Amino acid sequence: MIIMEFMLNMKAIRVIVLMMTLHQFALVSTQECPSTHDLLNSLRQVEKMLAVHETSYQQGVRSLRKKISALHNSTMAIFKMASCPKPDPPSNGRRLGRVFGVGHEVHFLCRPGYELIGPRTRVCLETLKWSGQQPMCRELNRTTNSLASFSSAVSSFATSAALSASSSTSSPFLASSPTSSSPSSSIRPSNCTHFLGSTHCTCDVGFTISGRDNNICTDIDECHLFPLAQPGRLCIHQCINTPGSFHCVCPSGYSLARDGRSCTDIDECENHSHNCTADQLCVNTFGGFQCVTVECPKTKNASYVKTSPMRCERNPCMFGDRACNQAPNSISFHFLAVVSNMSAPRVLFRVSAARVLGDTLRFGLGGGHGQGHFSVQRSGRQTGTLLLVTPIKGPATLEAEVEMSELERNTLLGRYLTKVTLFVSPYMF
Template sequence: MRMEVLCRMMKAAGALMLMLSLHHMCFSSAQSSPPSHPPLAQRQTTERRLQTPTTDPQECPSTPDLLNSLRQVEKMLAVHEASYQQGLRSLRKKISALHNSTVAIFKKRVSCPKPEFPTHGRRLGRVFGVGHEVHFLCKPGYELIGPQTRVCLESLKWSGQQPMCRRFNSTGNSLAAFSPAAPSSSSSSSSLPASAALPSSSPTSSVRPSHCTHFLGSTRCTCDVGFTISGRDNNICTDIDECHLFPLGQPGRLCVHQCVNTPGSFHCFCPAGYDLAMDGRSCTDVDECENRMHNCTAHQVCVNTFGGFQCVAVKCPHMKNATYIKTSPMRCERNPCMVGDKACTQAPNSISFHFLSMVSNMSAPRVLFRVSAARVLGDTLRFGLAGGRGRGHFSVQRSGRQTGTLLLVTPIKGPATLEAEVEMSELERNTLLGRYLTKVTLFVAPYEF
């Protein structure tokens, strides 16, 4: 279609050039026309010239006709250009629709990788698409360690971490149930067979036989990684309980949250709302708001917190002498006051709402929030706390000519929800011009990560 329009435009341009050439020829012929009574020699020359085709000045178009023709050509070019633009827009719409349909087909086909089922347990669920869930159960006599449900996220990764099944009342690395056979009198039999020395030869057992070598009358016994040598004749390897050696709350701890000992190793688990980090020990928060894992309504705002989320609904306050209207999802403005209504003018001009998330026992003092004035009408600007719960945990300081800072002065142990109201007052010769209130809600997590 584009080539067709270009051809039409080229034809129109050719016609325009032809008309201009014709006008030029006519003009030149008119300028070179002979006088009314030429000499005889000139007449003979003129007669010979008349034998060849010439252009009659009377047949040339006039200037108004030529201008009219030019206008028609201009209109034709404008029509062709509009047709070309319309075709281009139509082609773009078709390409966009094709792209959207291709993306939709691709999204329908993507899914998370097939999750493994825990040892001594099973997995429920056969659909692994985005937004679908799988559930885990353990066999009788075993308890589930980790999340019972995992969700396929839009990042094509499963939420939470892979659970495991642990036997009830597991003895761990205890040797109470181990009864080794009587040692042989021969010095060359320092290592007992697995069938005689251990109740179970499974590679996942907490007690295993040692690996002994004999050379020149001496015996050297070793264990696998994660086990230590023990027994009267060094013929036993018992599991090292890393979780017991490095408990929580001490330097060099293995897991940030929960440590589960396994034969020869250990495994870290995180609470609900967290994912195990790449290092296998730390916990990272899951953003339920971004991943659309929340149940907030359309009239609520989802606020991500450490280990969860909060559904908040911002409502303008009802005051006796002042009315407010919501001008944005997080801001309310006061309606104009009646002339002479001092009680109304004393009410805040605007109220802003902000929500913050923090971990438990965060160190203090710490800057939480800053309030600034875009412009100052009066000669004085004051900042202070207007009220709210948890007043003893907060303080407001002046940090600039037009800026006030909300500070956390004492640590807060979670879980907790606190509020602070920062008031900014504008005065002119000690006369109040306006009050602006900022309500800060703080969601404190139950954990320190």
């Protein structure tokens, strides 16, 4: 309205200036031949009038700007007064939402590996207070006793939250269903806010609103919506649904990763949590460990001595002892840990000769179990490769023998045996 009044005043001023200008020229036109002096005087008078009106116009603009600024400041003061105090984010979590006015909502999330206790959504009420209680983030525990104490904490918090909600909402569901405050219940009352004659009901994150009057919140079973066998699964091993959320569990021998969904293998050999003896070798596997004993073979044709923890060397043969010369010159032992149903073909191990004395070097697959799963290929002049050709479903233990033979004019100079043992995990991770 102030702007319209100002524009009308400016229009009236322009009309007056135009009429006065025409009047001056009309007076001059009544004379037969106006002089140059008279015309210059008329123009000077018009110039003075325009300067006066320009000054008046600028003063009006400044006044209008001051009024608009005052109106804006008063409006912002009203909005600032009608807002709730800024809510703090929970420890190990964060708050979503930057508007804290009446009727607005803020949401709370926890970091991976933490469970939110309390409401995930709070609404600024007409009393300039937030609905519900301040939530908190509790670290997920993996043991049964920790899980029990965690459920107890949820129970006490949910009971106090329900009592607080019953004093601030008019939902009849609280009076009719005393089990709604139980932490294990999948049904709870909705959060209703009355603002400007209308009612707005919401549910915490992880619940869906239902009921005739939108007064019921039903838990969403995330584990059922995203099964383990389908893409986009929530947990790599096991998903446990909780009221409003879920958490993942790993099998024995694994720990829950920082993302709260994956499982990380525990290296029992490195952290010395195994029970292997001093003369045994600890081999870490996916989800466990194996205690192995490396022993040199005992044969009647040749004798061996252990030259390193993973290698046996043949003693020198008697001159002309053909059976002894046919025995392997050395036997090496290697242990590999793999997951179940690993994709194939896949390179498992490479055997190389440090130096070649003869003119021919051959690689082949020797005895052992699981020959249908393995194959040996030549990958270089002095290198052979052990391949996995078919997947192996765990748990399983398989052994493959890679034999390298050195010949000179088809005469055997030496045999070198590498025994590779595979420990296949029962899990695919």
